[in-house]
Amino acid sequence: MRFADGAWHRLHPATPLLRGGLAFVAIAGFVIANLRERLVDFFFRVPQFGDDPIDEIVNHGFVGWALLGVLGVLLAIIAVFTVSWRMHTFRITDDLVEVRSGILLRTHRRARLDRIQGVSISRNLLARIFGAAKLDITVAGNDANVQLAYLGSAATDELRREILTLASGARREATEPVALDQDGAEHPDASASTGARLGGLVNRRVGEFLAPELDPDAAPPESVVRIPLLRLIGSVVLTGFTVVLVMFIIAIAIGLSQGEFWPVLVVLPVILGGGSFYIRRVSRQLRYTIAGTPDGVRVGYGLLSTNNDTLPPGRIHAIGVDQPLLWRPFGWWRVRVNTAGHASRDRQNRENTTVLPVGNGADVRAVLGLILPSFTDAEAQGIIESGMVSRGGDDGFTNAPRRAAWLRPFSWRRTGFREHGSIVLLRRGVLSRDLVVVPLARLQSVALEQGPVHRMLRLASVRMQTVSGPVAAALEVVPADTALALYRRTAADAVEWASVDTSHHWGAS
Template identity: 50%
Template structure:
């Protein structure tokens, strides 16, 4: 059902927005003040519950310089209450004006937000450049049935944030934005307006939102999807074990042992110097686990939906064509368990200084090879079925027999002494695969339609060994898109092949408006539109399959 906020007019956010944005901070400040001045406040307001305080100590309060002591010593209770009341009225007025001047508008082309009392700010996100829509439910806001909505833009610090909305409005607005971004039109608001008698009262609506917020803490927030086989759920035991056997945890244990040995030998400064670091790492370790709990990934009509978080739940919907690179990684400590992780490069719309920008680059915290294949199929729907065995089995695990990847020549084994047999690439009609690493197995997948450019580099050592390095240029992110120590002639052929294939894929790509040919969404859900058929245009002509020369090469 279409939201009333998507009618092209200016609307205000939820009335409780000022409380959640600034009021909670004031509550924390008041709590700190009360905890530090407990005895004096008891003596001031509830004297019969206050502990026995000698009269001479009360007389000494006047000279301490503390405002509370001065008020008690001079009996200025009424004046203090008037000042506190004035400050509260001023803060309430500021909160009210900030809410009054904070408005949003959703048109057929843009999402706009205006804010500010003295200094006005207007931010606009074009819908045809939307990179995703994130729905965040902080724990306190979930209790009140509220959520934050963030429209991810294409530029740095270009996101449009709508915080806060009721959870129902946030979900409906998210669906409307994604439908408009796909190229579809929304039905008229009048067609969706129900009879006034059928609407619940405000009290009943508030009760429903609070009830949903409480049950969401236990049962989860997002509804089930139509294709349950495509959903990947991570068991809690696997998630905890993956953090325990991670390199960071082993480093933490080593640091604790070193500190204990140093303190036993009388080096006490080690304890004072490393305790804050240990506490910080422990908090990060705990936060990373809770943030990955209730993880799920599933297909929706408007893209890939990723949900994670226990206390604060984040749901992001990544539309088709917004993923610029994918990397499948397996640390050596995870190899006995067969676990992998997936990270992606995408435009997050956040500034470099934003500490939360990295949480939107992990598509699968930890999973089995079957989980990896499911996630990759969701993120790369245009890849033909015949290519998946090569991507999953040859890309993730180097086969013992025939290998279709072009690997480092034997003469250059000294550059990659441990991984030269695994280090290689493969170009298909849709993606460029870069495989590398022995201790940390990694497979980078670069969709050709998203590839910005390709470069070949050769240093003096490379020239002597007749090898080169190739790099695919995409948007910034954690995925490493460079491959070293490949044959010079193969790298030049790869350069030409990728250049032609990239132009062909980009010219046939229509994922920025993935449902532009569909009709308006009148009352039902948007039909599932597969972009695989659309991107078949990009495969009008074949790309040479660069297979290795099976003849053995002897070192020079």
């Protein structure tokens, strides 16, 4: 079945259960189990004879009423969930995605497909067992996401492909509807053939569950970057948090040697919390893959709950490649991006801005090549290389002058910028190194600033202002003349590249 046919569709029938129905039932069961005696006391107001409540009900001839009450509550819950499910419909037309939901408070949300900033599919453990998936369409703006939870798992992948095809500006191809073997919503003939069908269903579920997170057909294998498990664990352990933890442990050891035991009580929760922090971080990034697909960069991760985000071309506003000091002996780097969708503020999608949690130099080059396909030739490789590891000097970057050492005593040699076609690279930091790549076609504005100290040193700072995110594209110590020239050129180039840039309509011919 195709969802993107302009007609209204419903979500997966198991949606109410997956969206918290199970939790509700579990909580209600827990409460009732715990409060049974009190509830009985409250409802029947009978003195305690020491008998079982069931006996009391039987004795008083309430069996029918009690059963009826329980049945009524259950029916009401099911009815509300069913009505809510029936009222929750969506449709995808050639240029819009619309969702209608709510029973009393109706909401109707529309998003233009050409404004889509990303499509994310997540499947938590329960949803995977039911063969369902949640589709999040990220649109620019706060709380502007369109969420379709839940859909049939296979149909979701197909739907994402269709949405991205429509968003790419390509015309909808007039092909036959693909007869997908799916188990999505609106499947009337569920009772067709019982035994074989059930067996097939179970087989398919198990197959889906065990399948690699990234469909091998979705991307050419040479474009896929993965993270070895040991490196992932190492990268999570080697953070500032660990340093603090080690200091705490040393403090405890000293305290114990002095015969003081109270620090243990204070710090034990911290250590336990730390352990769960590590496990959460590692498990979230397990089975990480990043791959180039025709419709954008696809980042997937997760072992039990899987998640994958597709960032269509032309949606990335700034790229930050950085190396914390502790990672330096291993040559590991991290790549983060600024995108216009604010899914980064979402609790579950917190890691959305990190496209490479940890990787070596080759991985970084591969990821940058996926994000900036026009920036992969040999010269670009050299620029990235020197941007990442060069110590400064005459390496193609315009670096800060010696007088900048007053403000950047260690890193001034390496603090500089380089322009290359439609891209500006900013390089900073010598202990924890940092490279920022800004595509000029996405630049929102450019600012030039100078305070009194800068003026004394004939320096200025240049800020490339992009949409908000973890990457700040600012260079603090630039010679004033150079900064002015850079400001002028960037302001002009940003307009020019934005006018010729068509990457956000990558499918239009």
